[in-house]
Amino acid sequence: MSHYAEQATMLGKDVPIPHDPDEALLDAVPNPQAGTLFLARFTCPEFTSLCPVTGQPDFGHLVIDYAPDQALVESKSLKLFLTSFRNHGAFHEDCTVNIGKRIVEAVKPLWLRIGGYWYPRGGIPIDVFWQTGPVPEGLWLPDQGVPAYRGRG
Numbered sequence: 001m002s003h004y005a006e007q008a009t010m011l012g013k014d015v016p017i018p019h020d021p022d023e024a025l026l027d028a029v030p031n032p033q034a035g036t037l038f039l040a041r042f043t044c045p046e047f048t049s050l051c052p053v054t055g056q057p058d059f060g061h062l063v064i065d066y067a068p069d070q071a072l073v074e075s076k077s078l079k080l081f082l083t084s085f086r087n088h089g090a091f092h093e094d095c096t097v098n099i100g101k102r103i104v105e106a107v108k109p110l111w112l113r114i115g116g117y118w119y120p121r122g123g124i125p126i127d128v129f130w131q132t133g134p135v136p137e138g139l140w141l142p143d144q145g146v147p148a149y150r151g152r153g
Contacts (some may be wrong), residue, residue, distance in 0.1 A: 010077050018084040021098065023073055026081050026106035028071035037110070037139055040072065041065050045150035050123065052089035059119045060092065063144040066103065067114040067136055075108050092118045104132060111136050117146045125149035 009027055018024035044062040051058055062082070066073070081102070085095060096116030104112055113131035127148075135141055 005099070007022045009103055010080065011074060015076075015080060017080055017086075019082045019087065021079045021081065021088055021102070024081040024084040025077060026102060027074035027077035027125070028107045029074045031070055031072050034068075034070050037067060037136060039067055039139060039141060041142075042073070042075070042078060047082060047095075047116075049085040049095050050087060050089040052091060053122070055089065057094065058121060060095070061117040061146055062096070062099065063115045063146060064099070064103065064112070065114075065141070065144070066107075067110040067139055069108055069110045071107040071109075073103055076079070078103075090124045092116060093128050097130045100132075111139065115144045115146065120149065120151075 009025060011027070011029075023039055042064040043106070044064075047060040047062045049058050049060070050056065081150075082099070088095075090098070096114055099116075100114040103109070103114075109132075111132055111134075116126075116128040118126045118128070
């Protein structure tokens with residue numbers, strides 16, 4: 001078993017999907033490039049949660065960019081955390097910002113931004129953006145690559 005797997009609580013283990021985001025854990029693993037400024041990106045094009053009013057499913061495309069410091073987000077724990085929203089009722093804004101804040105709490109990055117690109121609810125698409133502060137000087141920050149919603153055309 002690698003040094004990283006020893007520090008992760010879920011890596012290489014059979015772990016059930018958490019029923020609620022509050023139950024979900026995010027694992028941090030040591031950053032082997034600590035001291036080097038770089039951007040890591042997670043893209044979740046099929047994120048789902050529930051409308052807290054109607055209980056109907058909501059669909060979003062999340063893009064999470066962060067500049068790690070001493071720790072990285074372990075991707076299996078992130079996948080399980082994001083999956084825990086499938087049966088969770090929350091508004092788009094709450095889901096998006098909560099995810100960003102939980103990652104910051106878990107790994108304490110130098111910087112993080114999250115873009116939540118949500119498909120229409122009631123005919124109106126809602127896009128939500130949150131970041132921890134100014135972009136660190138010298139960090140290459142590519143566009144998130146998600147076009148504005150255009151419906152059929």
